[in-house]
Amino acid sequence: MPATLEVMIAAEEIQRRVREMGREIDADYPEGPIYLLSILKGSFMFLADLARAIERHSVRIEFMGISSYGRDKTSSGQVRVTKDLDVSLEGHHVLIVEDIVDSGVTLTYLTRVLEQRKPASLRIATLLDKPERRISPVQITYTGFQIPDRFVVGYGLDYAEDYRNLPSICVLTGE
Numbered sequence: 501m502p503a504t505l506e507v508m509i510a511a512e513e514i515q516r517r518v519r520e521m522g523r524e525i526d527a528d529y530p531e532g533p534i535y536l537l538s539i540l541k542g543s544f545m546f547l548a549d550l551a552r553a554i555e556r557h558s559v560r561i562e563f564m565g566i567s568s569y570g571r572d573k574t575s576s577g578q579v580r581v582t583k584d585l586d587v588s589l590e591g592h593h594v595l596i597v598e599d600i601v602d603s604g605v606t607l608t609y610l611t612r613v614l615e616q617r618k619p620a621s622l623r624i625a626t627l628l629d630k631p632e633r634r635i636s637p638v639q640i641t642y643t644g645f646q647i648p649d650r651f652v653v654g655y656g657l658d659y660a661e662d663y664r665n666l667p668s669i670c671v672l673t674g675e
């Protein structure tokens with residue numbers, strides 16, 4: 501069956517919502533640096549837009565690599581750090597920037613790892629949330645869109661490393 505893409509969230513809608521999230525984050529945090537901790541690779545596009553929507557001078561950008569998915573549409577359930585930070589988070593306000601929360605396994609693991617590094621605060625911002633899929637509960641402070649249990653690609657999200665460059669979020673079927 502050939503792969504088909506159907507737009508779920510249009511590019512303009514994403515842009516509007518991300519700008520709103522940026523304003524909300526800016527208003528919530530005290531003056532000073534916010535560390536945006538992007539989880540590679542899926543959140544790179546969201547990070548780029550969110551960072552520009554936060555209007556303060558000290559927005560620090562850090563990246564971590566976490567792997568839980570192979571060439572598959574479901575989690576392998578095994579999470580590991582594939583790229584760690586080279587800065588200390590101690591005493592800093594850290595906002596994890598994720599593309600999508602699915603089972604919650606990745607973020608449960610990651611928050612446990614990061615709490616040990618004693619940040620001043622640790623919160624989660626995710627573009628997408630599939631609440632129906634949750635196995636491991638996670639507290640999310642900023643959510644772009646709650647979506648039904650469909651496999652989506654685009655705006656950073658991939659299937660087997662493809663489709664990340666799409667400007668909209670699309671449902672992928674037939675792969």
Ligand code: IMP
Binds near residue numbers: 568601602603651657
């Ligand atoms: P979790 O540990 O099950 O919450 O998995 C979260 C990660 O799985 C996300 O950061 C994505 O990389 C990936 N993922 C979950 N659902 C989708 C999807 O619909 N499309 C693409 N990647 C997904």
Ligand code: MG
Binds near residue numbers: 599
């Ligand atoms: Mg991811």
